[in-house]
Amino acid sequence: MADLLFDGPDWNFDTLRRTTEAIEQIAREDLGLDVYPNQIEIISTEQMLDAYSATGMPLMYRHWSFGKQFIHHERLYSKGVQGLAYEIVINSDPCICYCLEENTMPMQALVIAHAAFGHNHFFKSNHLFRQWTDPRGILDYLDYARNFLGRCEERHGPGRVERTLDAAHALMSASVFRHRRPAQPSLRAEAERAERRIEEDERAAHYLWSRLERERRPHDHENAAAERRRMLGLPEENLIYFLERHSPVLEPWQRQVLRIVRNLAQYFYPQRQTQVMNEGCACFVHFHILNKLHEQGRIGDGAMLEILHSHSSVLFQPGYDHPGYGGINPYALGFAMMRDVQRICEAPEPEDREWFPSIAGCGDWRGVLKEAWANFRDESFIQQFLSPKVMRDLRLFALRDAEAEDTLKVTAIHDEAGYRALRDTLARGYDLSNRSPDIEVIDADLAGDRVLRLRHVLRNEVPLDPREREATLACLRELWGYEVEIDEMTG
Amino acid sequence: MTHFIDRRLNPKGRSTPNRRRFIGRIKAHVREAVDASVRKRGITDMEAGTDVAVPRDSLSEPSFRHASKGGTREGVLPGNREFQAGDEIPRPQQGGGGAGRKGAPDGEGEDDFVFALSRDEFLDIFFEDLELPDMIKRSLAGSSVARPRRAGLSVTGAPANLNVGRTMRRAMGRRIALRRPSDAKLEELRERLFALEAVFEPDAAQRAEIMRLQSEIEALTAHRKRVPYLDPLDLRYSHFEPQPEPRAQAVMFCLMDVSASMGAREKDLAKRFFVLLHLFLTRRYETVDLVFIRHTHLASEVDEQTFFYSRESGGTMVSTALAEMNRVQSERYPASEWNIYAAQASDGDNYQGDSRDCQIWLESELLKICQHFAYVEIIGEAEARILRDAARGTELWMAYREVAERWPNFAMRRVAGPADIYPVFRDLFARRTEAAHG
Numbered sequence A: 001m002a003d004l005l006f007d008g009p010d011w012n013f014d015t016l017r018r019t020t021e022a023i024e025q026i027a028r029e030d031l032g033l034d035v036y037p038n039q040i041e042i043i044s045t046e047q048m049l050d051a052y053s054a055t056g057m058p059l060m061y062r063h064w065s066f067g068k069q070f071i072h073h074e075r076l077y078s079k080g081v082q083g084l085a086y087e088i089v090i091n092s093d094p095c096i097c098y099c100l101e102e103n104t105m106p107m108q109a110l111v112i113a114h115a116a117f118g119h120n121h122f123f124k125s126n127h128l129f130r131q132w133t134d135p136r137g138i139l140d141y142l143d144y145a146r147n148f149l150g151r152c153e154e155r156h157g158p159g160r161v162e163r164t165l166d167a168a169h170a171l172m173s174a175s176v177f178r179h180r181r182p183a184q185p186s187l188r189a190e191a192e193r194a195e196r197r198i199e200e201d202e203r204a205a206h207y208l209w210s211r212l213e214r215e216r217r218p219h220d221h222e223n224a225a226a227e228r229r230r231m232l233g234l235p236e237e238n239l240i241y242f243l244e245r246h247s248p249v250l251e252p253w254q255r256q257v258l259r260i261v262r263n264l265a266q267y268f269y270p271q272r273q274t275q276v277m278n279e280g281c282a283c284f285v286h287f288h289i290l291n292k293l294h295e296q297g298r299i300g301d302g303a304m305l306e307i308l309h310s311h312s313s314v315l316f317q318p319g320y321d322h323p324g325y326g327g328i329n330p331y332a333l334g335f336a337m338m339r340d341v342q343r344i345c346e347a348p349e350p351e352d353r354e355w356f357p358s359i360a361g362c363g364d365w366r367g368v369l370k371e372a373w374a375n376f377r378d379e380s381f382i383q384q385f386l387s388p389k390v391m392r393d394l395r396l397f398a399l400r401d402a403e404a405e406d407t408l409k410v411t412a413i414h415d416e417a418g419y420r421a422l423r424d425t426l427a428r429g430y431d432l433s434n435r436s437p438d439i440e441v442i443d444a445d446l447a448g449d450r451v452l453r454l455r456h457v458l459r460n461e462v463p464l465d466p467r468e469r470e471a472t473l474a475c476l477r478e479l480w481g482y483e484v485e486i487d488e489m490t491g
Numbered sequence B: 001m002t003h004f005i006d007r008r009l010n011p012k013g014r015s016t017p018n019r020r021r022f023i024g025r026i027k028a029h030v031r032e033a034v035d036a037s038v039r040k041r042g043i044t045d046m047e048a049g050t051d052v053a054v055p056r057d058s059l060s061e062p063s064f065r066h067a068s069k070g071g072t073r074e075g076v077l078p079g080n081r082e083f084q085a086g087d088e089i090p091r092p093q094q095g096g097g098g099a100g101r102k103g104a105p106d107g108e109g110e111d112d113f114v115f116a117l118s119r120d121e122f123l124d125i126f127f128e129d130l131e132l133p134d135m136i137k138r139s140l141a142g143s144s145v146a147r148p149r150r151a152g153l154s155v156t157g158a159p160a161n162l163n164v165g166r167t168m169r170r171a172m173g174r175r176i177a178l179r180r181p182s183d184a185k186l187e188e189l190r191e192r193l194f195a196l197e198a199v200f201e202p203d204a205a206q207r208a209e210i211m212r213l214q215s216e217i218e219a220l221t222a223h224r225k226r227v228p229y230l231d232p233l234d235l236r237y238s239h240f241e242p243q244p245e246p247r248a249q250a251v252m253f254c255l256m257d258v259s260a261s262m263g264a265r266e267k268d269l270a271k272r273f274f275v276l277l278h279l280f281l282t283r284r285y286e287t288v289d290l291v292f293i294r295h296t297h298l299a300s301e302v303d304e305q306t307f308f309y310s311r312e313s314g315g316t317m318v319s320t321a322l323a324e325m326n327r328v329q330s331e332r333y334p335a336s337e338w339n340i341y342a343a344q345a346s347d348g349d350n351y352q353g354d355s356r357d358c359q360i361w362l363e364s365e366l367l368k369i370c371q372h373f374a375y376v377e378i379i380g381e382a383e384a385r386i387l388r389d390a391a392r393g394t395e396l397w398m399a400y401r402e403v404a405e406r407w408p409n410f411a412m413r414r415v416a417g418p419a420d421i422y423p424v425f426r427d428l429f430a431r432r433t434e435a436a437h438g
Helices: A013-030 A045-053 A064-079 A105-125 A127-132 A138-156 A158-174 A187-204 A207-211 A220-231 A239-246 A252-273 A275-295 A301-314 A330-346 A350-355 A365-375 A378-385 A388-394 A419-429 A466-480 B016-025 B027-040 B119-126 B164-177 B183-197 B204-226 B264-284 B304-309 B318-332 B354-369 B381-386 B395-406 B418-429
Strands: A038-043 A087-090 A095-100 A397-402 A407-413 A438-444 A452-458 A484-490 B003-006 B050-055 B072-077 B088-090 B112-117 B146-154 B237-244 B249-257 B287-295 B299-302 B339-346 B372-378 B410-415
Touching (some): A013 A105, A105 A275, A138 A158, A252 A275, A275 A301, A330 A365, A330 A388, A419 B072, B249 B264, B264 B418, B287 B318, B318 B354, B372 B395
């Protein structure tokens, strides 16, 4: 029987270190997790509120909206409406994990297993994070961003910087590259390239050519428009990227501000696509590790009860008609699915063999889960791994709300006929391209009327919120400098 | 692998700049809330902070997002009990059961964004754009304030004052002068030695080379030890010397008529004005003395309690108060050391003929030494409608008007209700940029 790692609710740095080492041992040797080095920081409640308001980042440029967030959370917290998160973890290398000083020792153990190993492993292994984010550079980049914006405020006045940031923030959600990560040349490199092109063009021009009467093609006008769009790289899904490169009115520093906001939007994009998986992975990891420690006798029964209490309250999934219902709890769904994958690998039912022939009974649930954590996102993970048992346990049902119909219609429930439809619907709900409006820049005639034309492709006839649309268009006009129009198109 | 960092002692208030930006953005609303709360407030809690409710619209952060209605949407919900596929459910009422948003009766709508303004922020906005006539006399008398000021470098000091730049520069100079062998040099020798040592069965020349390298490395190491990277000699500290600071101090004379004609209402109004002035002065001066002088047909210096709450009966002679102020001032507050402010509140009644005396007192003595003298005449609501014209009024008012014309540091206003106090106050102390031109 090994010694207890800690006893009682109080923690000190010694017990923290000892516990973290024990957790790390299981994480590496049993689960085989691959994590960034951890940097665990103990912070006070006020600092936690600070971190909340700056989208969880340890440093951030200054903007009034963060002040608003802070006041909002502070008020909710001081009124007791809302508790504070036990931890915040940042996708950086080393992985920074904030733990609240008020946590008891069992809670610290839970939080460290959850964030410093669960989330950390997910950040390091998931393909979206590997491909799209730069955890080594993010803190330096934020530091640069804050200093840069500070200098802009000194030089151009806080008012102008604020207006630019306001407008950029409004476009943030429509400013990510969804399909490709383009090369990131600096503004100067781009300018140099443009200059070189002009030189080449001049060299290639020959006075003889200008004497020749060129053949006039009937569709010249259309060709010119197509050529113009091609030169501008249209259509473009990333609004800020387009403005940054082609807006006729922005000053260089404003373009740089846009670039900063765009890069941040891109940095957070993988997180938005992997909520269920990220939380599921972290919950699965903490649950496994802490149970292991309890089995080994290194965590006492009392502490384990406290841990399980927090665990189950975080994973509570209220029914749709419960007053506390606020959508499907990503923690609950992710954890349930991953536990079920473990069950299918170890003790499959005939149903599972039919649904998951490749993994049922294979026994290597660690390998299957790590594979899933590395290569899927919420939508594809649900599509691939949501089992009938989880649907039955959560008693899921699909509901259709069509404007044309007077009533809501239940389209599928957790039965043999409905499993597949249910799974498809749930997976679609986690597809970000479904959840956020599909808007792209389709045309801008810089030599003509300079109207910036956007296209919103309606999916299932769901319109944009009209007030929000107008306010956001005003922001776009501010950055574009000329008229901006948006067309709605049924897709 | 894992590092622990205790951040709890890090400086607080990381979000203060963001908060300032936030308040700056909603300045108009905050100003409104401050004005309203000053009007409502009792005298004693004038200094507390206040809650500000801002309509959410003015704080919106728009983005392109889907409307909450329209189109076809399909979602998955948990917790099914009785539904079967194909069931039709009547559409729930607007907002999913919650009865639409309504403003709460206290004017704090659900749509409002509410936050608390701290006392300092409150007063900052409260006194924003207000200014004391800039005649602040600074005096060293009785000053005990000393501020540390940079005064070169010293060879001793507290670690916190270590001047890193200077220290490192000196260390570098010393290292160059004394030819301290560099890390790179030593490393290179070591590598060569290591390579040679790896040779199996070295010949004589190689062995000699090894010996030579070893002794050279030894010599270099000894040299490095003698010439350390950083020597106590190099240390330089920023030196600070305390320097006495001239201190600005002010005395504020509160003069009030307490004869029978001044009822509770008038006194309350007067007190509001005095409190505002006092708050304002305490934000500008380190020390503010208060002198309370009340008068009927006799004037006397009293404490604050007596000043506001005890009653006197008798006639009214305003000039006695002015004489008393002059006496107190010349005894205790020499004009060369003190900034002198006076505020007088009265209902305008005066003994016939005394107003002339008041004029003489003011012009020959008091206004010469006062930074500012404010006269507030408290009139009834009904009177306010009649006496809209500043050119008409009681004998005292007419006499003071003549004074005001000749002395820029004398100001007078009429006040009819609590709501007037703050505007009048702002009016009296508004930053006068245009005055400089005219």
